[in-house]
Amino acid sequence: FILMANNVENPITQISPFNDKNKAELTSMYDANKPIQLLKIKNGFETQKNNSMNSFLLHQAAIEGLIDQVKLLIKKSYYNIEEIDRINLQGCTPLHLASRFNRLKVVEYLLENGSQINKTTEEENNTPLLLAAKYNMTDTAKFLCEHGADVRIKNIHGSTALHLAASKGNIEICYTLIQHGSDINATDSRN
Numbered sequence: 001f002i003l004m005a006n007n008v009e010n011p012i013t014q015i016s017p018f019n020d021k022n023k024a025e026l027t028s029m030y031d032a033n034k035p036i037q038l039l040k041i042k043n044g045f046e047t048q049k050n051n052s053m054n055s056f057l058l059h060q061a062a063i064e065g066l067i068d069q070v071k072l073l074i075k076k077s078y079y080n081i082e083e084i085d086r087i088n089l090q091g092c093t094p095l096h097l098a099s100r101f102n103r104l105k106v107v108e109y110l111l112e113n114g115s116q117i118n119k120t121t122e123e124e125n126n127t128p129l130l131l132a133a134k135y136n137m138t139d140t141a142k143f144l145c146e147h148g149a150d151v152r153i154k155n156i157h158g159s160t161a162l163h164l165a166a167s168k169g170n171i172e173i174c175y176t177l178i179q180h181g182s183d184i185n186a187t188d189s190r191n
Contacts (some may be wrong), residue, residue, distance in 0.1 A: 056086065062094035062110070065103035070094075074113050084115045091122030097146065099128035102137035111147060118150045125155045133161035133173055141165070141173045151182040158188035 007012035008110050061069040074084070085093045095115040109130070119123040126134070128160040129149040132141040141153060141161065145151060154160055178184060 054067075058084070058086075058094045059088050059092070059097055061102055062098040062103060062106050063108055065098070065101065067103075067105045067109060070106050070109055074109070082109060084108060084113060085119055087122060091124075093119055095119070095128050096121060096126070096131055097139065099140050100131040100135050101133075102132070102140050104139050104143060107140055117144065117148055118153060120153070120155075123156075125153075126156050127153050127161075129153070129161045130159075130164060132154055133164040133168075133170070133177070136165075136168045136173075138170060138172050142176050145176050145180040149180075151177050151180050154184070154186075154188070157190075160186050160188070162186065163188050 058068075058070065058073050061073065085095070087093055092100075095107065095117070096109045096119075097103075098110060113166065117129075120127055127149065129141060129144045129151065131137075131152065132144060151161055160177075160182060162174060162177045162184070164184070165177060
């Protein structure tokens, strides 16, 4: 079976009707059609398959802010605590991605279900807060600060969230970070 996505930017979703276990399997797990995605998850299609970036369905749902899919994946126990923080090839967890794209409802739900607020990416040592500050995601940065994100963690360049927010000119994030204990005298690799 082949299901064409409504949006040409999304991949074609192919479903092979039977694998060696006589279960339907997703060859490509992303689909622009939300009802079809939910139906696939509810009917037990294999959601642990990864794409070329080693991203899983939970990663993609986090990027797109698809809270219903995130909730369903977690509720159906497809993801345990370790799986919630599984990384893709860029070293990002679903929480990193939800933070980077300002998907506040997803951020909140992932944290409620055990995602690590201060986990760093493998390559650049970015936390969800560092990514929110770097990409000017004010609401998410505030939320993470209010829920215990460590404002003093530095990435591989020695930058804190305050450095990144200041470089973007985001006074609101800067103010929030300072309120939560960010060091205004911290230096990065550029001093």
